[in-house]
Amino acid sequence: MKIGIPKEIKNNENRVGMTPAGVFELTKRNHIVYIQTSAGFGSGFFDEDYQEAGAIILNSIEEVYASSDMIVKVKEPIQEEYQLIKPNQIVFTYFHFASSEILTKAMIKSDAICIAYETVEEADGSLPLLIPMSEVAGRMSIQQGAKYLEKPIKGRGVLLGGVPGVPPGKVLVLGAGIVGIQAAKMAAGLGAHVTIMDINMKQLRYVNDVMPNHVVTEFSSEYNIRKRIEESDLIIGGVLIKGAKAPKLITKDMLKNMRPGTVIVDVAVDQGGCFETTKATTHEDPTYIIDDVVHYCVANMPGAVPYTSTVALTNVTLPYVIKLANDGWEKACENNVPLSKGLNIVKGKVVYKEITEAFNWETEVT
Known part of the structure; x- marks a missing residue:
C-alpha cells in the first residue's frame, strides 16, 4: 500500500503522524511511504532520518495526498486539506467529529474512509490510541x-x-479517567492539595487506593462541584x-463563584469542552479571561511537546497502520473489532451513531 x-x-502543531522507526516497519514489509519534506522537523526528525528508513520525500502536501492510498496524520484535516482527500482514500487520524459539523460534512462529501484514533476501542472499553x-x-x-x-x-x-508556613494550592480535577489521574499525579507530585471527582465509584476507589493522602476523591454532582470551585486555585476538565x-x-x-485569578484548563476542548465558556485556543494565544477566570483551552x-507525543503516538498507532496496510481497511x-470501532465515516455515510446524535441528525447509521 502507498502510505x-x-x-x-494546524496552528502550532509540531507533531508528525509517524516516526522514522514506524516508517521502517512499513517499508520492510514492502509498503511505500511518502512523507512531505520537513514534516518531522518540529518533532526532531529530519528528512534524512526518514530516507534512511526507506521513505520517499515529496515536496508538497498536494503530492502526498495525490500519491497515497492511506493518509496517516495526527490532527483532523483543516479546510485547506478538504479538497485534497480522494474518494476511497483511508484517512487515519484524530478526528473528534462531534465537535465540528463543518469537518463532518466535508469528510462525508469527500467519500473517504475516515478512521478516528479516538474511537478505536478495546473489549474492556479502553481507547488505546487516545x-x-x-x-x-x-x-x-x-x-x-x-x-x-x-x-x-x-x-x-x-x-x-x-512553601513552609504557607498552605499549598488547591487543584480540582473533574474526571478520574486517564487525563484526570495523570493530572492528579502531577499536581500531587508538586505538593498541591488535590480533589478528584467522578460519577464512577469504581474509578474513585482505584484513585483512592493508588494516590497519596493529599489526593482526595469526591462523587461528582453539580452541588459538589459548585462547592469545590469556590476554594480551588486550578480546575482541570478531563471528562470524556x-x-x-x-x-x-x-x-x-x-464563574462568579470562583476567586479572581482562578485558572481553568479544559482538556476536553477537542470534544467541545466540559466548561460552558470554553472556546478552542492555540499555543500562540492560549488563554482568555471571562469574569476574572483564566481559561486555558488549547485544542492540541x-x-x-512534539517529540514525546510523536513517539508515544506511533507506539500505539503503528500496529493498526500495519494491519490496514497489509489487509486493506475492509479486511x-x-x-x-477494536479497529472496526474506529470507523466513523465510510464513503459518504456516517457509521458512528454518536456523531449523528451530536448534531441531532436523523440519518440512519449502520
Missing part, C-alpha cells in the same frame, strides 16, 4: 495551569506546592464521553 504522511498545518495523548495532556494540564496561576499572566499568584460531546460541568454562572496541548476491520 502518505503530510506535514501538519491513552498516550491523554497521558500527555493530563500531565501538561498541571504544568500549564501552574504557570498561568502566576500573577504576571493574571493568575491568583499561587505556588501550587506552597467516547466519540460524543463532553458534558458542560461548569456553567458560565458558576500535546503539540507543545482489517473485519478481523479486528
Whole structure:
C-alpha cells in the first residue's frame, strides 16, 4: 500500500503522524511511504532520518495526498486539506467529529474512509490510541495551569506546592479517567492539595487506593462541584464521553463563584469542552479571561511537546497502520473489532451513531 504522511498545518502543531522507526516497519514489509519534506522537523526528525528508513520525500502536501492510498496524520484535516482527500482514500487520524459539523460534512462529501484514533476501542472499553495523548495532556494540564496561576499572566499568584508556613494550592480535577489521574499525579507530585471527582465509584476507589493522602476523591454532582470551585486555585476538565460531546460541568454562572485569578484548563476542548465558556485556543494565544477566570483551552496541548507525543503516538498507532496496510481497511476491520470501532465515516455515510446524535441528525447509521 502507498502510505502518505503530510506535514501538519494546524496552528502550532509540531507533531508528525509517524516516526522514522514506524516508517521502517512499513517499508520492510514492502509498503511505500511518502512523507512531505520537513514534516518531522518540529518533532526532531529530519528528512534524512526518514530516507534512511526507506521513505520517499515529496515536496508538497498536494503530492502526498495525490500519491497515497492511506493518509496517516495526527490532527483532523483543516479546510485547506478538504479538497485534497480522494474518494476511497483511508484517512487515519484524530478526528473528534462531534465537535465540528463543518469537518463532518466535508469528510462525508469527500467519500473517504475516515478512521478516528479516538474511537478505536478495546473489549474492556479502553481507547488505546487516545491513552498516550491523554497521558500527555493530563500531565501538561498541571504544568500549564501552574504557570498561568502566576500573577504576571493574571493568575491568583499561587505556588501550587506552597512553601513552609504557607498552605499549598488547591487543584480540582473533574474526571478520574486517564487525563484526570495523570493530572492528579502531577499536581500531587508538586505538593498541591488535590480533589478528584467522578460519577464512577469504581474509578474513585482505584484513585483512592493508588494516590497519596493529599489526593482526595469526591462523587461528582453539580452541588459538589459548585462547592469545590469556590476554594480551588486550578480546575482541570478531563471528562470524556467516547466519540460524543463532553458534558458542560461548569456553567458560565458558576464563574462568579470562583476567586479572581482562578485558572481553568479544559482538556476536553477537542470534544467541545466540559466548561460552558470554553472556546478552542492555540499555543500562540492560549488563554482568555471571562469574569476574572483564566481559561486555558488549547485544542492540541500535546503539540507543545512534539517529540514525546510523536513517539508515544506511533507506539500505539503503528500496529493498526500495519494491519490496514497489509489487509486493506475492509479486511482489517473485519478481523479486528477494536479497529472496526474506529470507523466513523465510510464513503459518504456516517457509521458512528454518536456523531449523528451530536448534531441531532436523523440519518440512519449502520
